[in-house]
Amino acid sequence: MSPWEALALLLLAVTGVLVVTLRNAIHAALALILNFLVLAGVYVALDARFLAFTQVIVYAGAIVVLFLFVIMLLFAAQGEMGFDPLVRSRPLAALIALGVFLLLSSGLTGLGLTLDKDLSGGLPQALGPLLFGDWLLVLLAVGFLLMAATVVAVVLVQPAKPLDALKAEERKEKEVVR
Numbered sequence: 001m002s003p004w005e006a007l008a009l010l011l012l013a014v015t016g017v018l019v020v021t022l023r024n025a026i027h028a029a030l031a032l033i034l035n036f037l038v039l040a041g042v043y044v045a046l047d048a049r050f051l052a053f054t055q056v057i058v059y060a061g062a063i064v065v066l067f068l069f070v071i072m073l074l075f076a077a078q079g080e081m082g083f084d085p086l087v088r089s090r091p092l093a094a095l096i097a098l099g100v101f102l103l104l105s106s107g108l109t110g111l112g113l114t115l116d117k118d119l120s121g122g123l124p125q126a127l128g129p130l131l132f133g134d135w136l137l138v139l140l141a142v143g144f145l146l147m148a149a150t151v152v153a154v155v156l157v158q159p160a161k162p163l164d165a166l167k168a169e170e171r172k173e174k175e176v177v178r
Helices: 003-021 025-045 049-081 090-111 124-131 136-156 168-177
Strands: none
Touching: 003 025, 025 049, 049 124, 049 136
16 A cells, blocks of 8 residues: 555545544534545546546535535524434434444445446546446435435424414514524
8 A cells, every 4th residue: 555545545534533523513514525525536546537526526515515504404403492402312323324334235245236347537438337337226325315314404403383483472482592
């Protein structure tokens, strides 16, 4: 392993750990952006330029903006409630995440996917048939997981009653909590 590979591996591991351990959600999102940029550098080193550009544009750009939008929604709901509603459900969330990881990894090993094809530098002409052929189920699973995570985050932050549906005295109590 070359020193550059070791550095990339270390940076990917450190930023990945920072994403899940940082208490400030904005800092975690910034660590996620750094992780995506290092991964794009790994793609460039593997001569997969199209994947590197896609990594930066789609993931470091659009997906992180979506995550930041959901984080802002969570902070707005936390300000209305005055506490973190997800504190008690962290062990359950960790257990569910482990179950999803095991399910996906067992499913991936059963598919028998290989990367023995020439990817021609990661150009779209070589990746298209591969993504929409052998890897179609994996692509759909990733899309479904991203959509489900976003929907669940938005549903979790919805207040029981909107502020304008509350009576005048209830509204005053809610505004004091803010």
